[in-house]
Amino acid sequence: MNNRKNRVCPVEISDSLDSKLRRWIQNPRKILSPYIKKGMTVLDLGCGPGFFTIDIAKMVGKSGRVIASDLQEGMLQKLRDKIRGTELEEYIILHKSEEDKIAVLGNVDFILLFYMVHEVPSQEAFFNELITILKPNGQVFMIEPPFHVSKKDFENTIKIANTAGFKVTGKPKSLFDKSVIFEKDQNGGISD
Numbered sequence: 001m002n003n004r005k006n007r008v009c010p011v012e013i014s015d016s017l018d019s020k021l022r023r024w025i026q027n028p029r030k031i032l033s034p035y036i037k038k039g040m041t042v043l044d045l046g047c048g049p050g051f052f053t054i055d056i057a058k059m060v061g062k063s064g065r066v067i068a069s070d071l072q073e074g075m076l077q078k079l080r081d082k083i084r085g086t087e088l089e090e091y092i093i094l095h096k097s098e099e100d101k102i103a104v105l106g107n108v109d110f111i112l113l114f115y116m117v118h119e120v121p122s123q124e125a126f127f128n129e130l131i132t133i134l135k136p137n138g139q140v141f142m143i144e145p146p147f148h149v150s151k152k153d154f155e156n157t158i159k160i161a162n163t164a165g166f167k168v169t170g171k172p173k174s175l176f177d178k179s180v181i182f183e184k185d186q187n188g189g190i191s192d
């Protein structure tokens with residue numbers, strides 16, 4: 001059981017999550033283009049002010065969908081304000097999750113967990129629910145920050161995900177962050 005070491009990122013500092021500097025360092029298209037294709041349904045879980053959401057919406061196009069989900073209504077409001085009056089409103093679905101319940105109905109192709117898992121109080125319950133949302137051949141991309149999250153905590157999170165039925169199928173290169181790709185373990189085994 002992971003103890004929660006960090007509180008949820010406050011809405012008041014959310015502008016720092018959507019800066020030009022961040023876009024230069026963590027370009028959403030560069031990071032996500034190997035995984036996201038036109039027509040996909042993508043869940044951006046813990047979307048914050050939507051730094052990744054808007055690029056994902058453009059990548060999936062009109063035939064796709066993005067479910068942008070966050071615990072904090074203030075974060076969703078920031079994203080709502082950004083897309084108001086644009087065509088992106090048609091295919092970005094804003095969704096309010098609870099601290100211990102994602103409550104998104106299943107069948108998504110790709111789930112992005114960017115800098116959010118360390119804020120989740122029960123990672124066991126979280127991954128047990130997450131696996132019910134993903135399509136059989138879907139993928140989950142989990143990225144955790146370099147300093148907030150130790151190597152040991154990150155490895156523990158991977159073990160929890162393994163126990164829930166995910167296996168690691170990739171370790172995208174990242175300068176400082178910790179990142180993995182998960183898929184459903186069709187054999188139901190535990191992997192590292």
Ligand SMILES: C[S@@+](CC[C@H](N)C(=O)[O-])C[C@H]1O[C@@H](n2cnc3c(N)ncnc32)[C@H](O)[C@@H]1O
Nearest residue numbers: 009017046047048051070071099114115116119
């Ligand atoms: C550090 S921010 C990252 C936001 C965004 N993913 C990004 O990279 O710009 C973490 C976000 O996760 C959200 N969050 C934390 N715990 C959550 C949970 N259990 N369910 C949904 N969202 C959660 C927070 O409200 C916050 O907006």
